Amino acid sequence: KAGVTQTPRYLIKTRGQQVTLSCSPISGHRSVSWYQQTPGQGLQFLFEYFSETQRNKGNFPGRFSGRQFSNSRSEMNVSTLELGDSALYLCATSRTGGFYEQYFGPGTRLTVT
Amino acid sequence: AQSVTQPDIHITVSEGASLELRCNYSYGATPYLFWYVQSPGQGLQLLLKYFSGDTLVQGIKGFEAEFKRSQSSFNLRKPSVHWSDAAEYFCAVGAGNGGSQGNLIFGKGTKLSVKP
Numbered sequence: 001k002a003g004v005t006q007t008p009r010y011l012i013k014t015r016g017q018q019v020t021l022s023c024s025p026i027s028g029h030r031s032v033s034w035y036q037q038t039p040g041q042g043l044q045f046l047f048e049y050f051s052e053t054q055r056n057k058g059n060f061p062g063r064f065s066g067r068q069f070s071n072s073r074s075e076m077n078v079s080t081l082e083l084g085d086s087a088l089y090l091c092a093t094s095r096t097g098g099f100y101e102q103y104f105g106p107g108t109r110l111t112v113t
Numbered sequence: 114a115q116s117v118t119q120p121d122i123h124i125t126v127s128e129g130a131s132l133e134l135r136c137n138y139s140y141g142a143t144p145y146l147f148w149y150v151q152s153p154g155q156g157l158q159l160l161l162k163y164f165s166g167d168t169l170v171q172g173i174k175g176f177e178a179e180f181k182r183s184q185s186s187f188n189l190r191k192p193s194v195h196w197s198d199a200a201e202y203f204c205a206v207g208a209g210n211g212g213s214q215g216n217l218i219f220g221k222g223t224k225l226s227v228k229p
Contacts, residue, residue, distance in 0.1 A: 004156070033216060043203065043219035056209060056216055090156055098215045099145065099207040104156035 002026065004093050004105035012111045018079040021108045025072050025093030031055075032074035033102065034066060037088040046089075049074050050097040078110075086112045115140045115208040119220035126194050127228045134189040134223050136204030145207030146187040147217065148178055152200045160202075163187065174198070199227045 005024040013019050023032050033056075034046040045058040049068035066076040072093075078085055088109050092102035116139045126132055138144055145164050149157040161172025168180040178189045187204060201222045209215025 035217075042221045043205075043217075045216040045218070048216060058216065092157075092217075098209065099147070099205075099217045102159070102217070104149075104158070106154070106156045 004091060004103055006089075006091055006105040006108050008108060009106065010109045010111075012113060013081050014113055015081055015083060017081050018077060019081060019110060020075050020077045021089055021110070023074045023076075023091035023093070023105060025074070025091075026103055029093040029095050029103070030072050031094045031097035032068060032072065033092045033094075034074070034076050035090045035092065036060075037090060037107070038084075038086070043090070046076065048097065055097060081112045083112050086110060115206055115218050117204050117206050117218055117220035119202075119204055119223050121223045122221070123224045123226065125226040125228060128196050129193050132189075132191045132194045132198070132225070134202050134204075134225070136187045136189065136220060137185050138187060138204075138206045139185065140206050140208070144187075145215075146178075146180060147205040147207070148172065148176070148187075148189045149203045149205060149219075150174075150200050151203065151222075157203065160189070194225075194227055196227045196229065199225055201225070 007022045031050045033048040037043045048056040052068045063079045068074045088107045090107045092104045094102045118137045147162045148160040160176050163170050163180045201224045203222045204220045205217040208218050
């Protein structure tokens with residue numbers, strides 16, 4: 001079966017702009033979690049959506065937001081981009097939510113200049 | 114607060130040699146522990162997980178890990194490393210209000226290089 005799909009794979013933005021990243025889960029998976037990966041901070045949890053509702057949230061500023069659609073696809077948005085937002089953004093999906101059986105996508109590499 | 118420490122940033126081993134990657138965790142209750150691998154340009158792939166029961170868990174690609182509560186450790190091992198094992202390895206602990214509403218807390222990772 002098809003894996004987790006993330007689009008776009010690479011993105012270059014300018015400081016102050018906003019960006020939207022997309023994650024399409026494995027068929028049957030209702031939960032989508034987002035993680036930010038940077039060399040300095042490592043992998044950090046952003047938020048999780050389950051059945052269109054945000055169920056869990058990490059310690060990130062309000063500039064980071066997300067949503068989930070009825071087909072379980074999820075988008076995350078970052079407004080007013082800062083240089084420090086340059087990172088690999090990974091989404092992980094699962095049937096039941098949480099961390100039990102997460103499958104990760106290949107990530108979107110965001111570069112902010 | 115929960116945390117995961119991977120003391121080794123970078124390890125180099127010869128092909129065919131054994132491997133042990135260290136992981137220490139801090140968590141109040143019984144931890145849910147994971148090892149993931151990330152190859153360049155790829156997402157994370159789950160190698161193995163420990164929830165309860167037998168403290169020695171077997172994973173994919175010939176990896177195993179042992180949970181030692183007394184040492185708060187969950188070290189990853191492989192008896193004979195292959196060149197294709199070169200990648201970055203992440204240890205993680207599941208945190209939150211039960212697995213279905215929790216999230217992963219990751220260590221900073223250990224990069225494995227394999228010498229021919």
